Amino acid sequence: MRHLMSPMDLSVEELDELLDLANDIEKNPQKYAHACEGKKLATCFYEPSTRTRLSFEAAMLNLGGQILGFSSADSSSAAKGESVADTLSVISCYADICAIRHPKEGAPLVASSRSKIPVINAGDGGHQHPTQTLTDLLTIRSLKGRLSNMTIGLCGDLKFGRTVHSLINALIRYEGVKFVLISPDELKVPDYVKNDVLLENNIDFEEVIRLEDALPKLDILYMTRVQRERFFNEEDYIRMKDFYILTKSKLRLARKDMLILHPLPRVNEISVDVDDDPRAVYFKQAQYGVYVRMALILTLLKEAEKDA
């Protein structure tokens, strides 16, 4: 059974096919309107979500399928102590495919071990968020026309930010990709990303603290939120939370064709007056998330049928 735990589970060729399919879905939605008739998607979310859960549900509904699930651990039998593996054994009897988000790193992988249906990691703690990465790649490729030869600035919480970890893993496979890692010392990318991914693969990167120093160099600026829920104490969060605020005036330092992405939700790190700038594509990015999740559901269900 094929699951999706990390963007690295897909080869570059498979990734390209998936993004091509997502672009075709965007252009010809009617062609896919009945593609999943009779199929059900379960969304098992043990952690809050707006975009990921609802875009998965919108994706399945757009494909003519149906949805079921829960949006918090409290409203499931996890509150009674049920394990994720047991939950997935049961969900396998009710649905054809499942997207699971969990605060513990590795929980979706454990869940997939007992599942008879494809399981998609919809975010596990500070580890990975592969469908956000697919969304980011589709946004960049659709709006820039390429994924190679690009300087990408990743700004904010690079320590706990699972979207950043997944995106770095995915992008190192493309030629000529350089990273500018913009964070305070306390929120730098973890050593397992720096050593095992960037240094191990001879990827060009630099670490800077000031956003202003990085802005003129970038093709893409990927802003992230400082995540209150990942901090062990409130004081550290308060000290860090407004470290970066992208404003209209700072944007004057950036290239005219730089794109601003953000996985959202946004708190203060992008001023709302930036939203009208043509370079701000984070809401468009959320729309791309629906197309790419439609493509992923179609692809995994097709593979599951082949294996049956």
Ligand code: CP
């Ligand atoms: N980008 C993202 O994962 O958003 P949600 O937490 O709202 O799903």
